[in-house]
Amino acid sequence: MVSSRPTSSTSRGTKKTRRGGADCDTARIGFVGAGKLATAIITGLISQRGQVDPKRIYVSAPTTINTDSLKITYPGIHTSKRNIDIFGRFDCDIVFICCPPNVIRSLYKIGGSRPAALTTNFIPNMRHPVYIISLVFGFTVQQIKECLLNPENPGRYTAQFFRCVISHPIAYGVGHWWIDTEPDSERFPNLVREIFTRIALIEYVPESLLDTVCIIVGSGITFCYYFINAIADGAVKKGMPRKMAVKFAAKIASSTSQTILTTDINANQLKEDASSPSGGAIYGQMILDKSEVSSGICGAIEASYKRSQTLALTGKTENIE
Ligand SMILES: NC(=O)C1=CN([C@@H]2O[C@H](COP(=O)(O)OP(=O)(O)OC[C@H]3O[C@@H](n4cnc5c(N)ncnc54)[C@H](OP(=O)(O)O)[C@@H]3O)[C@@H](O)[C@H]2O)C=CC1
The missing domain is CATH 1.10.3730.10 (ProC C-terminal domain-like)
Incomplete structure (x- = not known):
C-alpha cells in the first residue's frame, strides 16, 4: 500500500539554505506525540493517498515504545525523545501536537503564572512559515501557543496555529479533518490544505465546538x-x-x-x-x-x-x- 511515487524530500536544501517555505512534495511533517492519533495520520499520509515519503515524517515522544514500532512499520521515519527537535533539528513545516491533555495541564501547573514550555526551551524563531495543528482535547489554540512561543517576544514568530479533530479512519483514507478555520478561506494555508485533502475531507467547525x-x-x-x-x-x-x-x-x-x-x-x-x-x-x-x-x-x-x-x-x- 505504500506509495511508490517519488518525492523530492532529499533534494530540499539543508536548514541553512532553506527559505521561502516548502511545498506539498518537500514539506517536513512533524508530530509531538506518537500515540494512536499520530499513528493514524502518519498511516494515512504514507500508506494512503498521502504519498508522503516516510523520510519526511518526524516524531517525538518521551519513550521509544511507540516510535520504535512506527520505525519498524515505516522505515525512514525520524524520531527523537526531545520535542524541541521537531522545531529545531528537524525544522518541520507542519507540526501536529498529539500529546495527551494532562501533559499540557502539567505545563500550566509547573509554570506558575505562565505555562512551562512543551519543548523544554521555547521553539526557535524558524526562518520559514510553520503551521502548528493541535489535536489536544480541552485546550484552546491560545493555550497551546503559550506552551510553545517565548513569552518575551511572541510577535517575532512566523508560526500559525490551528486546532483540529480527526476521525481515526483517516488511516484508511476515509476519514475527516474538522478544523477551526474555513478550509477555503485565505487564512488557511495552501500547503496544509493540499496535504490534508490528499487523505481526507476537510470541514470547518468553530473552535468552541471542537471539544464536543x-x-x-x-x-x-x-x-x-x-x-x-x-x-x-x-x-x-x-x-x-x-x-x-x-x-x-x-x-x-x-x-x-x-x-x-x-x-x-x-x-x-x-x-x-x-x-x-x-x-x-x-x-x-x-x-x-x-x-x-x-x-x-x-x-x-x-x-x-x-x-x-x-x-x-x-x-x-x-x-x-
Ligand atoms: N479525534 C481526535 O482528533 C481526538 C483527539 N484527541 C486528543 O489527541 C491527543 C492524542 O491522543 P492519542 O493519540 O489517542 O493518545 P495516546 O495516549 O495514544 O498517545 C499519546 C502520545 O503522547 C506522547 N506523550 C506523552 N507525554 C508527552 C510529552 N510530554 N511530550 C510529547 N509527547 C508525549 C506519548 O508518548 P509515548 O509514546 O512515550 O507513550 C504517546 O506517544 C490527546 O490530546 C487527545 O485529547 C482525543 C480524542 C479524539
Missing part, C-alpha cells in the same frame, strides 16, 4: 464499531459465519449513515419509516428500549467527555472508576 466534536468522533467511532459487532453477534447467533455477519452489519451502518447525510431526514423519522406495524423491527426496538441502550450510549458519550475533561483540567491520570 473530539468526543463524538473519538469515542463515537469506537461505539459504532461496538454496535456493528453487536448486530453481527445477533446474526452469528442465528448461524451466519462471523465474517459475513460483520460485513452485513457494516453495510447496514454505512447505508443508514448515507441515507441520513444525503436526505437530511431526521433519524427518528427514518427509523419509523423502516419499521412495519407489528413487524420484527419494532419488537426488536422494544428490547433495545427495555435495555436502555439509547440512554446507555448517551451516558457513554458523557463519561468519555468527563474523562477527557478530568485529564485536561486536573492533569491527573489515575483511574477514578
Whole structure:
C-alpha cells in the first residue's frame, strides 16, 4: 500500500539554505506525540493517498515504545525523545501536537503564572512559515501557543496555529479533518490544505465546538464499531459465519449513515419509516428500549467527555472508576 511515487524530500536544501517555505512534495511533517492519533495520520499520509515519503515524517515522544514500532512499520521515519527537535533539528513545516491533555495541564501547573514550555526551551524563531495543528482535547489554540512561543517576544514568530479533530479512519483514507478555520478561506494555508485533502475531507467547525466534536468522533467511532459487532453477534447467533455477519452489519451502518447525510431526514423519522406495524423491527426496538441502550450510549458519550475533561483540567491520570 505504500506509495511508490517519488518525492523530492532529499533534494530540499539543508536548514541553512532553506527559505521561502516548502511545498506539498518537500514539506517536513512533524508530530509531538506518537500515540494512536499520530499513528493514524502518519498511516494515512504514507500508506494512503498521502504519498508522503516516510523520510519526511518526524516524531517525538518521551519513550521509544511507540516510535520504535512506527520505525519498524515505516522505515525512514525520524524520531527523537526531545520535542524541541521537531522545531529545531528537524525544522518541520507542519507540526501536529498529539500529546495527551494532562501533559499540557502539567505545563500550566509547573509554570506558575505562565505555562512551562512543551519543548523544554521555547521553539526557535524558524526562518520559514510553520503551521502548528493541535489535536489536544480541552485546550484552546491560545493555550497551546503559550506552551510553545517565548513569552518575551511572541510577535517575532512566523508560526500559525490551528486546532483540529480527526476521525481515526483517516488511516484508511476515509476519514475527516474538522478544523477551526474555513478550509477555503485565505487564512488557511495552501500547503496544509493540499496535504490534508490528499487523505481526507476537510470541514470547518468553530473552535468552541471542537471539544464536543473530539468526543463524538473519538469515542463515537469506537461505539459504532461496538454496535456493528453487536448486530453481527445477533446474526452469528442465528448461524451466519462471523465474517459475513460483520460485513452485513457494516453495510447496514454505512447505508443508514448515507441515507441520513444525503436526505437530511431526521433519524427518528427514518427509523419509523423502516419499521412495519407489528413487524420484527419494532419488537426488536422494544428490547433495545427495555435495555436502555439509547440512554446507555448517551451516558457513554458523557463519561468519555468527563474523562477527557478530568485529564485536561486536573492533569491527573489515575483511574477514578
Ligand atoms: N479525534 C481526535 O482528533 C481526538 C483527539 N484527541 C486528543 O489527541 C491527543 C492524542 O491522543 P492519542 O493519540 O489517542 O493518545 P495516546 O495516549 O495514544 O498517545 C499519546 C502520545 O503522547 C506522547 N506523550 C506523552 N507525554 C508527552 C510529552 N510530554 N511530550 C510529547 N509527547 C508525549 C506519548 O508518548 P509515548 O509514546 O512515550 O507513550 C504517546 O506517544 C490527546 O490530546 C487527545 O485529547 C482525543 C480524542 C479524539
